[in-house]
Amino acid sequence: MNELNDPVPAALPKVPRLSKSKFLSGLQCHKRLYLEIHQPFLATKPDAATQAMFEMGTAVGELARSRFAGGVLVTAGYRQTEAALAQTAALVKNLAVPAIFEAAFLHGGVLIRADVLERVPSAEGEPGGWRLIEVKSSTKVKDTHLEDLAVQSEVIQGAGLTLVSVGLMHINTSYLYREGAVDLTELFSIQDLSEAVAQRRAEVPGRLAEMTSMLLQAQAPAIEPSQHCHTPHDCAFWDHCTKDKPDRWIHYLPGAKQIVGQLIEQGVTTIDEIPAGTKLSPVQRRVKENVEWTSAKLGTMLTAVQYPVHHLDFETVMLAVPRFSATRPYQALPVQWSNHIQQVTGALSHEEFLHKDVGDPRRMLAESLLESLGEKGSICVYSAYEQSVLEQLAVAIPSLKPALQRIIARLWDLFPIIRDHYYHPAFGGSYSIKSVVRAMVPSLAYDDLAIKEGGHAASQYYRMVFVETDWVERAAIEEALLRYCERDTLAMVELRRALQGKAQKQKD
Numbered sequence: 362m363n364e365l366n367d368p369v370p371a372a373l374p375k376v377p378r379l380s381k382s383k384f385l386s387g388l389q390c391h392k393r394l395y396l397e398i399h400q401p402f403l404a405t406k407p408d409a410a411t412q413a414m415f416e417m418g419t420a421v422g423e424l425a426r427s428r429f430a431g432g433v434l435v436t437a438g439y440r441q442t443e444a445a446l447a448q449t450a451a452l453v454k455n456l457a458v459p460a461i462f463e464a465a466f467l468h469g470g471v472l473i474r475a476d477v478l479e480r481v482p483s484a485e486g487e488p489g490g491w492r493l494i495e496v497k498s499s500t501k502v503k504d505t506h507l508e509d510l511a512v513q514s515e516v517i518q519g520a521g522l523t524l525v526s527v528g529l530m531h532i533n534t535s536y537l538y539r540e541g542a543v544d545l546t547e548l549f550s551i552q553d554l555s556e557a558v559a560q561r562r563a564e565v566p567g568r569l570a571e572m573t574s575m576l577l578q579a580q581a582p583a584i585e586p587s588q589h590c591h592t593p594h595d596c597a598f599w600d601h602c603t604k605d606k607p608d609r610w611i612h613y614l615p616g617a618k619q620i621v622g623q624l625i626e627q628g629v630t631t632i633d634e635i636p637a638g639t640k641l642s643p644v645q646r647r648v649k650e651n652v653e654w655t656s657a658k659l660g661t662m663l664t665a666v667q668y669p670v671h672h673l674d675f676e677t678v679m680l681a682v683p684r685f686s687a688t689r690p691y692q693a694l695p696v697q698w699s700n701h702i703q704q705v706t707g708a709l710s711h712e713e714f715l716h717k718d719v720g721d722p723r724r725m726l727a728e729s730l731l732e733s734l735g736e737k738g739s740i741c742v743y744s745a746y747e748q749s750v751l752e753q754l755a756v757a758i759p760s761l762k763p764a765l766q767r768i769i770a771r772l773w774d775l776f777p778i779i780r781d782h783y784y785h786p787a788f789g790g791s792y793s794i795k796s797v798v799r800a801m802v803p804s805l806a807y808d809d810l811a812i813k814e815g816g817h818a819a820s821q822y823y824r825m826v827f828v829e830t831d832w833v834e835r836a837a838i839e840e841a842l843l844r845y846c847e848r849d850t851l852a853m854v855e856l857r858r859a860l861q862g863k864a865q866k867q868k869d
């Protein structure tokens with residue numbers, strides 16, 4: 362990436378106040394922090410699914426507060442810094458307040474808001490102080506959480522409070538919800554991370570000094586986009602940083618990224634420059650060869666179906682806070698299916714189901730599905746996901762287990778057939794149904810739909826059922842969901858047809 366291509370700020374930058382999220386951005390990449398501060402307009406807006414993840418995180422954070430009886434929220438918003446600091450100071454002094462939510466502290470040019478700060482009274486021989494707790498909707502402790510807590514600890518202690526412990530509160534996926542109120546002590550796990558965070562904390566001042574000096578430069582640092590751009594989070598400047606990269610940039614080689622790192626070290630910049638003899642996976646080899654390829658066995662593989670051929674796709678939601686009996690946090694719950702049925706004559710019909718109320722969707726969904734699939738014909742799916750959903754349904758509804766197992770026995774997965782028997786350069790190494798359809802049946806690419814991918818479908822479903830009150834809006838989401846799921850199964854019908862054409866051509 363030539364840094365001279367980046368727009369340069371009009372005047373020499375001033376170092377602004379940092380927040381903990383900016384600090385974490387700086388740990389991922391100094392250029393990311395620089396752009397967030399000085400040229401944020403270069404970022405790509407988060408997509409709807411990412412936005413929904415943020416919203417779910419906020420909702421989980423609010424629920425977590427219920428575990429701290431008597432806790433008081435600092436109501437001043439994120440832009441009302443002085444008011445937030447003043448409210449926090451008053452609550453810290455008030456010994457009757459057992460916990461503070463969203464407490465604000467400023468130290469060393471860094472402003473933080475702490476999810477939960479719990480007062481720890483002094484006991485005999487033990488000094489009092491505070492327990493800092495960060496709340497995350499994730500299911501385990503990650504490295505970035507330690508960094509997050511380290512910068513918060515540095516600021517809070519720098520502001521004059523004593524932290525007696527530091528911990529992370531996260532979702533416990535082994536919690537099995539039965540009925541009634543959610544048991545918050547079971548839903549959330551709190552892990553004490555005091556020791557691990559103390560080690561990281563020692564590094565915070567040095568890292569902050571490096572970031573501050575970098576931010577005073579007239580231009581963003583010259584950092585090449587690479588694997589680090591996706592860990593721990595996808596960087597919003599990816600499109601900007603990669604805009605001048607060639608279509609066959611080495612980073613686009615699919616599969617294990619270790620080989621990409623090795624090739625970059627050897628000076629390889631495009632897929633076409635990969636030296637002969639490099640050990641590649643079968644998919645990576647196809648991408649390097651970059652030519653259409655049809656296996657001699659494709660035709661035989663495609664004929665192994667029985668008519669009528671059903672084409673099945675599920676959409677699911679994963680709720681951080683379970684609502685239905687005998688479910689766990691983030692368990693995938695099917696809420697919708699689509700089935701295109703193709704007769705041996707070629708005649709095509711379509712059936713569908715979408716659960717639209719706040720109740721448990723599983724029984725109604727399973728019963729309607731069994732009726733639609735009947736007892737005859739193969740059931741074409743794309744990936745093993747549908748099988749795992751059916752298996753979970755069979756466990757959840759024992760009375761339907763035999764019928765659901767008969768359905769599972771009829772599944773016929775198109776994904777490994779394409780992966781192992783056909784390749785088109787336009788796949789770009791991706792065998793996702795979206796990439797494959799775009800290459801083989803462009804008229805069915807998802808561009809014309811209001812919902813274009815599964816994450817967006819899940820977030821829109823949640824909105825339709827649990828959030829949205831306007832019936833016009835609900836109806837619009839319902840229609841978008843139905844059309845999206847329908848497209849997935851119609852795509853399978855047309856992919857089978859297109860592949861049959863390729864197999865025939867090869868035979869001729």
Ligand code: SF4
Nearest residue numbers: 390393590596599602
């Ligand atoms: S895309 Fe990568 S190189 Fe560019 S700012 Fe983000 S993390 Fe840094």
